[in-house]
Amino acid sequence: MMNTNHAIAAQAELHHQYFLGLQLMVAVEETKQTVYDWMFRLFRRQHEDKFLSSFEKLGLNGQPHAVACAKYHVLSNGMGGVAVEYMEESATKAWVRFRYPRWMYAGPAICGIPVEASRGFLNGWYAQNGVSLQNLRLGFVCVSEDVTGQFGLCGYFKEYDRKLADDERLVFAPDERPPAYDPAAQPQPPAGEWSEERLAKANRNYAMEYVRNGLRALSETIGRDRAVELGKRAARLTGLQQYPGLAAAVGAVDGDASNAADFLASILAGMGDACEITRDGEDVLVTQTGLRIARGIEGTARDDLLACWQELWGGAIASHRAFMSVNCDAGHDQLVWRIRTDR
Secondary structure, three states: OOOHHHHHHHHHHHHHHHHHHHHHHHHHHOOHHHHHHHHHHHHHHHHHHHHHHHHOOOOOOOOOHHHHHHHHHHHHHHHOOOOEEEEEEEOOEEEEEEOOOOHHHOHHHHHHOOHHHHHHHHHHOHHHHHHHOOOOOEEEEEEEOOOOOOOOOEEEEEEOOOOOOHHHOEEEOOOOOOOOOOHHHOOOOOOOOOOHHHHHHHHHHHHHHHHHHHHHHHHHHHOHHHHHHHHHHHHHHHHHHHHHHHHHHHOOOOOOHHHHHHHHHHHHHHHOOEEEEEEEOOEEEEEEEOOHHHOOOOHHHHHHHHHHHHHHHHHHHHOOOOOEEEEEEEOOOEEEEEEEEOO
16 A cells, blocks of 8 residues: 655655756746846745744744744754754854755755855845844844855844844855854754654645745746746656656556556645546546645636646656656646546
8 A cells, every 4th residue: 555655755855856947947048137036036925924924833932033033944944854953142143054965956956056046035035034023133144155165055143233224134244154063952843743744744845835936936037928938847857857756656657547547646645635537438537636736826826836737747647658648627626637548
């Protein structure tokens, strides 16, 4: 029997790889300024959606703002599988250090990402923490970045004794170094609230949110048509590349249309979506309901997201040895996949 936790983990990795591939495609096909603008919009959206609403869940209410912000980044990123270390100097100064390999730029892909990506997310999120907390004395000092050949993203939240101007909320101090790491001082999520299964789903959702918000932010940056063009191509390539790993995770068989349908039903269980397999003559149909990937998104943003997301699975099926035709009809809360083995 297929272990659903394996499918959940596979979905986390798939969406991670898709977001990474989309970054590389934008970096290759668009300008460095576009990369900055996209990352700024994406991380500002993520910040507005998640930052304050997660404080209570992570047990950070009532703590000094610099400390709470640093712990937030350790805890929230840790649930997404991102290694971040915490070093507290005082109630008004607390460090974070992201360790390699970097989740945002997995493997050698880090060599293809311009520094503008880092500057975009630092300004989009880190520089906004004090504003969101209504503490205009709180800023972030970055001492090292990811793609510059330094030692990885690192810096500290600092509460000053005066209000900061807009251009002071993020500053760079490359000659500074963090305090020594203390494993006993690392923050932990509230006890009893984060089971192994919940953490696995949090890991999946972490990657999914970058795809959901990333495509919307890209559309706002380069226009809807261009964003969908790049989003669909990156998705298809990701599906082609990732199929063997996905198949191994759920014990799928690289065979005909029936096997491809079984693969879809098994792997989509990792999204929490329900799938029913039926036949229509030579076609095998997979009716997928739930569509977790699009929950809470409506209108053209939903249409564009699903158009791109379908290409992940079209690519995965195209990676089979047998040639198959795949069509997908989208309803409000379901997708109907029609798969046929070519003769």
